[in-house]
Amino acid sequence: QPSIVKGRTDVVAVTPWLAPIVWEGTFNPVLLDSIYKPKKISIAVTVFAVGKYIMFLKNFLETAEQHFFVGFNVHVYVFTDRPKEVPEVKMADGRQLTVRLVPSSKRWQEISARRMELIQKLIDEQLRKNSDYIFCLDVDSKFHDRWGTESLGGLVAVIHPGYYLDNRSKFPYERRSASKAYVADGEGDFYYCGGAFGGILEEVYLLASTCRFNFEEDAKNGIEAAWQEESHLNRYMWINKPSKVLSPEYLWQDFKARNPEVKTIRFSGVIKNYADIRPNV
Ligand SMILES: CC(=O)N[C@H]1[C@@H](OP(=O)(O)OP(=O)(O)OC[C@H]2O[C@@H](n3ccc(=O)[nH]c3=O)[C@H](O)[C@@H]2O)O[C@H](CO)[C@H](O)[C@@H]1O
Numbered sequence: 001q002p003s004i005v006k007g008r009t010d011v012v013a014v015t016p017w018l019a020p021i022v023w024e025g026t027f028n029p030v031l032l033d034s035i036y037k038p039k040k041i042s043i044a045v046t047v048f049a050v051g052k053y054i055m056f057l058k059n060f061l062e063t064a065e066q067h068f069f070v071g072f073n074v075h076v077y078v079f080t081d082r083p084k085e086v087p088e089v090k091m092a093d094g095r096q097l098t099v100r101l102v103p104s105s106k107r108w109q110e111i112s113a114r115r116m117e118l119i120q121k122l123i124d125e126q127l128r129k130n131s132d133y134i135f136c137l138d139v140d141s142k143f144h145d146r147w148g149t150e151s152l153g154g155l156v157a158v159i160h161p162g163y164y165l166d167n168r169s170k171f172p173y174e175r176r177s178a179s180k181a182y183v184a185d186g187e188g189d190f191y192y193c194g195g196a197f198g199g200i201l202e203e204v205y206l207l208a209s210t211c212r213f214n215f216e217e218d219a220k221n222g223i224e225a226a227w228q229e230e231s232h233l234n235r236y237m238w239i240n241k242p243s244k245v246l247s248p249e250y251l252w253q254d255f256k257a258r259n260p261e262v263k264t265i266r267f268s269g270v271i272k273n274y275a276d277i278r279p280n281v
């Protein structure tokens with residue numbers, strides 16, 4: 001029997017615009033799965049593994065098999081310039097992988113930021129036929145615990161683990177008013193990750209096409225936002241509030257000690273040596 005007076009009291013589980021904030025202990029996974037199972041939903045995942053980042057793909061895919069929407073239809077789209085190096089990972093029934101070729105680049109900022117354009121194109125060319133939801137994830141990361149139906153929503157954002165205890169004046173939003181990613185002092189709700197977002201196709205389509213457009217407008221004016229597409233995503237989420245927010249359990253960082261309110265880590269960024277893996281520093 002669900003209680004309406006007892007629950008997590010150490011964290012906030014709903015935003016001021018009444019979107020759930022998903023933390024361990026705020027949902028019943030069995031109940032949620034039983035709601036979504038009969039709907040036969042399909043979930044698309046995009047992951048970019050350009051240049052040396054291909055080395056992260058095996059772990060990402062193997063741990064996704066263990067923890068990401070287990071028992072549901074999942075279609076992983078791998079974007080890479082090294083198709084021959086895509087690892088063979090055994091996938092369960094109902095799960096599949098497609099490789100999409102992308103050009104390499106000399107700048108990591110461009111690889112990261114161009115994801116929005118390629119996500120927009122993927123939705124246009126492929127996904128409307130076969131997917132209900134999409135999640136867009138960083139490849140330099142691993143799953144450790146369940147990421148499932150509790151994360152589904154219209155527009156879904158993940159709170160960045162590095163800033164969730166800070167005042168918004170400390171958030172690394174783009175602060176130059178000339179940029180289309182600008183967030184003024186005293187504005188902004190949370191600081192969200194560029195490394196994980198999702199939702200229903202049409203919502204993510206709007207997000208990706210808007211961020212792409214704004215990124216290209218900035219480029220015309222010789223501006224690159226402080227954190228590339230992450231800055232544009234944060235601006236977008238301030239204007240268009242996410243309908244579901246995932247706690248930092250959904251994208252922790254391996255180098256960070258776990259705080260007491262974080263009861264489980266579901267997905268986290270691995271420790272990496274930037275100088276070794278990025279095409280530029
Ligand atoms: C956890 C998180 O929220 N990470 C965000 C953060 O830094 P990160 O340090 O996590 O960025 P990153 O180096 O992981 O790059 C983002 C992603 O772009 C892809 N990639 C990048 C470089 C490359 O040479 N090859 C390649 O494939 C890859 O999928 C990678 O995971 O800020 C970036 C700003 O640009 C992005 O918003 C990241 O999503």
Ligand SMILES: [Mn+2]
Binds near residue numbers: 138139140195269
């Ligand atoms: Mn990353």
